[in-house]
Amino acid sequence: MSSRYFDVYAEWKRDPEGFWANAAADLDWFKTWDKVFDPDAGVYGRWFVGAECNTCYNAVDRHVESGRAKQTALIYDSAITGSQQSFTYAELKAQVVALASVLQNQGVRKGDRVIIYMPMVPEAVFAMLACARLGAVHSVVFGGFAARELATRIDDSRPDVIISASCGLEPGRVVAYKPLLDDAVDMAKHKVRHCLILQRPQQTCELIEGRDLDYADQVARERAAGANVDCVPVAATDPLYVLYTSGTTGQPKGVVRDNGGHMVMLKWTMQNEFGIAPGEVFWAASDVGWVVGHSYIVYAPLLHGCTTILFEGKPVGTPDAGTFWRVIEQHGVAALFTAPTAFRAIRKEDPDGEFIPKYDLSKFRTLFLAGERADPDTIKWAELHLKRPVIDHWWQTETGAPISQNPIGLGQLPVKYGSPCVPMPGYDVQVLDDAGHPVPNGTLGNVVVKLPLPPGCLPTLWNADERFYNAYLAEFPGYYKTADAGVIDDDGYLFIMARTDDIINVAGHRLSTGGMEEVLAEHPDVAECAVIGVADVMKGQLPLGFVVLNGKVSREFAVIEKEIVKLVRDRIGPVAALKTVVSIKRLPKTRSGKILRATMQKIADSEEWKMPATIDDPVILDEITVALKERGIG
Ligand code: COA
Ligand code: AMP
Numbered sequence: 001m002s003s004r005y006f007d008v009y010a011e012w013k014r015d016p017e018g019f020w021a022n023a024a025a026d027l028d029w030f031k032t033w034d035k036v037f038d039p040d041a042g043v044y045g046r047w048f049v050g051a052e053c054n055t056c057y058n059a060v061d062r063h064v065e066s067g068r069a070k071q072t073a074l075i076y077d078s079a080i081t082g083s084q085q086s087f088t089y090a091e092l093k094a095q096v097v098a099l100a101s102v103l104q105n106q107g108v109r110k111g112d113r114v115i116i117y118m119p120m121v122p123e124a125v126f127a128m129l130a131c132a133r134l135g136a137v138h139s140v141v142f143g144g145f146a147a148r149e150l151a152t153r154i155d156d157s158r159p160d161v162i163i164s165a166s167c168g169l170e171p172g173r174v175v176a177y178k179p180l181l182d183d184a185v186d187m188a189k190h191k192v193r194h195c196l197i198l199q200r201p202q203q204t205c206e207l208i209e210g211r212d213l214d215y216a217d218q219v220a221r222e223r224a225a226g227a228n229v230d231c232v233p234v235a236a237t238d239p240l241y242v243l244y245t246s247g248t249t250g251q252p253k254g255v256v257r258d259n260g261g262h263m264v265m266l267k268w269t270m271q272n273e274f275g276i277a278p279g280e281v282f283w284a285a286s287d288v289g290w291v292v293g294h295s296y297i298v299y300a301p302l303l304h305g306c307t308t309i310l311f312e313g314k315p316v317g318t319p320d321a322g323t324f325w326r327v328i329e330q331h332g333v334a335a336l337f338t339a340p341t342a343f344r345a346i347r348k349e350d351p352d353g354e355f356i357p358k359y360d361l362s363k364f365r366t367l368f369l370a371g372e373r374a375d376p377d378t379i380k381w382a383e384l385h386l387k388r389p390v391i392d393h394w395w396q397t398e399t400g401a402p403i404s405q406n407p408i409g410l411g412q413l414p415v416k417y418g419s420p421c422v423p424m425p426g427y428d429v430q431v432l433d434d435a436g437h438p439v440p441n442g443t444l445g446n447v448v449v450k451l452p453l454p455p456g457c458l459p460t461l462w463n464a465d466e467r468f469y470n471a472y473l474a475e476f477p478g479y480y481k482t483a484d485a486g487v488i489d490d491d492g493y494l495f496i497m498a499r500t501d502d503i504i505n506v507a508g509h510r511l512s513t514g515g516m517e518e519v520l521a522e523h524p525d526v527a528e529c530a531v532i533g534v535a536d537v538m539k540g541q542l543p544l545g546f547v548v549l550n551g552k553v554s555r556e557f558a559v560i561e562k563e564i565v566k567l568v569r570d571r572i573g574p575v576a577a578l579k580t581v582v583s584i585k586r587l588p589k590t591r592s593g594k595i596l597r598a599t600m601q602k603i604a605d606s607e608e609w610k611m612p613a614t615i616d617d618p619v620i621l622d623e624i625t626v627a628l629k630e631r632g633i634g
Contacts, residue, residue: 027053035048037049061093070088076121100130110238115157121165124310165199174202267300276306321345341372345538370394420496421493431443544633
């Protein structure tokens with residue numbers, strides 16, 4: 001197999017600035033940069049300093065002006081309602097312009113924040129692009145988060161306007177968004193001026209006079225009036241969006257994405273990493289509330305002039321395990337990007353892949369998997385039944401695009417199962433021990449990236465340079481800490497094994513066990529608690545709670561457990577998926593008081609474990625083993 005990867009990676013290493021300046025030439029700029037990279041700007045340097053651009057212009061207008069006006073830009077396919085809608089680039093522009101005009105009428109200007117709390121409907125994409133058009137900063141909040149999580153994000157990003165919908169649709173369940181939105185707005189200290197509400201026919205809602213506006217009415221009015229809103233030039237270094245992701249506490253981290261570097265990186269990945277040509281159909285089966293949705297449902301495919309698919313549904317049950325193949329056939333999808341958990345769900349329903357040959361997959365070339373570790377079994381099953389390359393790639397909300405991948409666009413490298421392959425240009429990935437020394441190949445350690453991070457990665461956290469520095473840059477000076485543990489082998493392949501912090505990965509969703517512990521501790525009967533992630537064959541990991549009850553509690557534990565599960569659902573949201581809580585007498589701790597979560601996890605996962613030398617009270621681990629066995633765990 002021959003791949004251009006090694007030459008391209010070497011080219012980047014030789015001249016990173018020249019490399020990214022070349023990539024930037026594929027986009028339109030209102031004003032070119034003074035410096036490709038300025039090491040003295042920002043926390044660790046900034047890309048394309050002095051340049052002016054607009055992301056919406058590059059994702060929409062540019063294509064309308066250069067011959068793609070009639071090409072489909074966006075296909076909305078709802079497997080839940082059975083409805084579909086297509087938008088050409090010209091129609092996408094008309095929708096975005098009208099909404100930008102509505103926002104402008106509400107006083108939204110360059111630099112102002114707009115929260116988007118929406119289900120998977122085309123209006124969510126219009127909303128992101130309308131903000132980009134105005135130079136306003138969007139912050140999309142995933143619909144599976146509860147009111148308190150939304151309130152935290154309102155207080156941190158301080159938006160003028162929130163764009164939301166009356167409801168979301170989960171299989172067999174209508175999720176009323178409006179009560180969650182109202183609660184969040186009430187709970188937040190920051191006062192939002194207006195909420196723009198999309199009324200969905202499945203469940204409409206009451207609008208609050210003076211605060212709420214009807215999305216459809218407002219947009220229709222602007223369209224009828226022939227409103228025109230030009231793309232506002234912004235600095236390449238200005239923020240395009242803030243996306244909150246789980247941190248090590250209940251306080252989420254506001255990952256900032258700039259305009260210029262982000263466009264350059266995403267556009268480059270489409271051809272070179274994903275092997276997709278402009279005009280092809282690209283489908284990321286994720287949610288706009290996650291980074292995968294931002295990068296590969298919305299921005300990258302549109303920047304590249306592709307057709308993107310917005311899918312409302314699940315890989316199974318909407319209506320069956322053939323849904324993905326139906327979408328691929330019907331819309332001529334060239335590449336599908338999803339999380340391994342989706343394939344585990346399909347495999348469980350359809351172990352022999354019987355749905356697959358029922359559909360015409362002739363245009364489908366490649367499957368991309370990311371968001372969690374891709375287990376070799378799942379990859380092999382997909383390869384066997386799809387007879388196409390299955391590409392594992394590793395990245396994070398913080399990076400916005402793959403750190404490592406099998407670069408199929410440059411020529412596929414040999415697959416090593418369990419490895420998301422090799423670092424992409426821009427990333428000098430190394431493995432260090434806890435003292436910051438490089439470890440020999442094959443040795444497990446902290447996976448870090450030598451600074452500067454490439455264009456597109458977070459320059460900082462929203463209004464929190466110091467937190468950014470402390471969380472990511474302080475521990476290994478000169479490097480970005482990924483908080484993943486892993487190995488690099490003699491061929492330069494990476495293996496990502498586990499997080500080094502309290503983040504767990506449930507069905508491809510990133511959650512903080514620390515955040516859940518804060519909720520458990522709120523329950524009046526709980527004296528102490530711990531939450532760990534345990535292995536799950538379907539979702540990769542599931543949270544498991546341990547509580548030590550207050551001395552005087554005599555109520556039945558099953559009742560308390562139900563209350564705790566409900567509390568987590570109410571506070572964090574259904575996506576937290578905490579379903580089991582075990583009552584124990586004491587938490588296992590070191591003599592200095594550190595909870596031995598890693599040992600608890602090994603017990604719950606039935607892995608071999610050693611008695612930690614520093615344990616305070618060894619007997620408790622046997623008690624935990626028994627308590628877990630009683631619950632059928634471990
Ligand atoms: N709004 C409201 N509730 C939501 C939601 C949303 N946008 N998204 C998920 N939820 C709810 C679900 O209904 C579920 O509620 P339940 O406990 O009442 O059943 C809960 O949150 C957990 O959701 P999820 O983790 O998605 O589990 P699931 O059982 O509904 O589906 C999979 C499991 C594997 C099919 C699904 O997670 C999946 O397709 N994952 C892969 C794709 C993906 O989204 N990856 C993310 C990043 S690439
Ligand atoms: P998120 O920010 O939600 O994208 O989650 C990022 C985390 O998911 C990473 O730090 C990894 O722990 C994990 N992850 C994502 N992709 C992969 C992959 N391909 N292999 C292993 N872990 C992954």
